[in-house]
Amino acid sequence: MEGKKKYNIAIVGASGYTGSELARILVQHQKVEIKMITSETHTGKPFSELHPQFLGILDLPLESAEEVSKNQLDVVFLALPHGVSMEYIKKWKDKKAMMIDLSGDYRLSGPDVYKNWYKQDHVFPEAFDRAIYGLPELHENRIRGAQLVANPGCYPTASILSLAPLFKDQLIKEGSVVIDAKSGTSGAGVKASNTTHFSNVNDNFKAYGLRIHRHTIEIEEQLGNLQKEKAKIQFTPHLLPVDRGILATSYAQVNEEMSQKKLDEIYGEFYKGKPFVRLRSSIPALKDVRGSNYCDIMPIWDERTQRVIVLSVIDNLVKGAAGQAVHNMNLMLGIPQETGLLQSPMQP
Numbered sequence: 001m002e003g004k005k006k007y008n009i010a011i012v013g014a015s016g017y018t019g020s021e022l023a024r025i026l027v028q029h030q031k032v033e034i035k036m037i038t039s040e041t042h043t044g045k046p047f048s049e050l051h052p053q054f055l056g057i058l059d060l061p062l063e064s065a066e067e068v069s070k071n072q073l074d075v076v077f078l079a080l081p082h083g084v085s086m087e088y089i090k091k092w093k094d095k096k097a098m099m100i101d102l103s104g105d106y107r108l109s110g111p112d113v114y115k116n117w118y119k120q121d122h123v124f125p126e127a128f129d130r131a132i133y134g135l136p137e138l139h140e141n142r143i144r145g146a147q148l149v150a151n152p153g154c155y156p157t158a159s160i161l162s163l164a165p166l167f168k169d170q171l172i173k174e175g176s177v178v179i180d181a182k183s184g185t186s187g188a189g190v191k192a193s194n195t196t197h198f199s200n201v202n203d204n205f206k207a208y209g210l211r212i213h214r215h216t217i218e219i220e221e222q223l224g225n226l227q228k229e230k231a232k233i234q235f236t237p238h239l240l241p242v243d244r245g246i247l248a249t250s251y252a253q254v255n256e257e258m259s260q261k262k263l264d265e266i267y268g269e270f271y272k273g274k275p276f277v278r279l280r281s282s283i284p285a286l287k288d289v290r291g292s293n294y295c296d297i298m299p300i301w302d303e304r305t306q307r308v309i310v311l312s313v314i315d316n317l318v319k320g321a322a323g324q325a326v327h328n329m330n331l332m333l334g335i336p337q338e339t340g341l342l343q344s345p346m347q348p
């Protein structure tokens, strides 16, 4: 399908943060038309009543997700909590539409690993076989032919991209990787909680999920696949008193002679032709990528400690979620991969 044809899309869970970020990106995407947006809590309300920033831009009424099966859709985005997405993927298993799931329900290798880390049974394991992990820098060709894409988590996006070139070249010394990552509060979703309460976050900084955060296994599996051998990493997330952004600082030892020049060549080669990864020679900050689909990466060789340090920043709602989902959609539809995604970052 080419020319003026527009693809019909639905955003399921449009009342949430990633759902509304999908709307922000897709209203100005020339190749799609937002046919329906859903919410169970706000059914019937115009989208712009819930999200006033969309007044006059997207005033469509929110419908129940039950209505999805009645519509002719080309692409369905599921911006739902994990555990909920798989119920809908099961329900819509015979639907022709391409599906992009922003939750963690199909990111791992199978139902047993899922149960171990998500502490719940998987209700539709049959779909694991056809779910493709939607990190375009790693799996572009497989995403192009996919019908179901498991969009990566925000921490895994920043973390995997920070170390992928070294794992791909099998340069990592076993057991040496530590990833210390910090996220803004929108990573925790639209619902207020004790953790995201203003007084608990503002002027504060805290680690959480030590040793057991579910993103650990997602990162390990993807990096392990790259080096064709299981990977074990230490991953610690932290909550920053900002609304958007993730900064991951990754540390690793390597099993070969290294230098800054060699490191730059490895990263330059790996990310050649990847439009959304920018290799930096100055220290990247959250605001350098805010509101954009870029992942800025700075690899550093520390001659004194014989360690690689990699700084990686993304906007968790864009490259870490909605932007990456649109990138996946573009690949699945066979349209130019940058379509609708070239927003410049917002500074300050």
Ligand SMILES: NC(=O)C1=CN([C@@H]2O[C@H](COP(=O)(O)OP(=O)(O)OC[C@H]3O[C@@H](n4cnc5c(N)ncnc54)[C@H](OP(=O)(O)O)[C@@H]3O)[C@@H](O)[C@H]2O)C=CC1
Binding pocket: 013, 014, 015, 016, 017, 018, 019, 038, 039, 040, 041, 042, 065, 079, 080, 081, 082, 084, 102, 103, 104, 152, 153, 154, 186, 187, 188, 189, 190, 191, 316, 317, 320, 321
């Ligand atoms: N926030 C982030 O930075 C990132 C999030 N993700 C993942 O993306 C998904 C969405 O995240 P986010 O937008 O932050 O989450 P939110 O909590 O902000 O939104 C989730 C939405 O799902 C809807 N929902 C909840 N339960 C149900 C249900 N049983 N049936 C139908 N709809 C339901 C809710 O809408 P309503 O109650 O109106 O129906 C809600 O608006 C999650 O799986 C998250 O882990 C991934 C990467 C980054």
Ligand SMILES: CC(=O)N[C@@H](CCC(=O)OP(=O)(O)O)C(=O)O
Binding pocket: 082, 102, 103, 104, 152, 153, 154, 155, 183, 184, 185, 186, 187, 188, 189, 209, 215, 237, 239
């Ligand atoms: C700040 C914050 O709370 N972040 C979330 C991660 C958001 C995300 O990407 O989660 P999924 O993998 O479930 O999609 C968390 O740590 O649980």
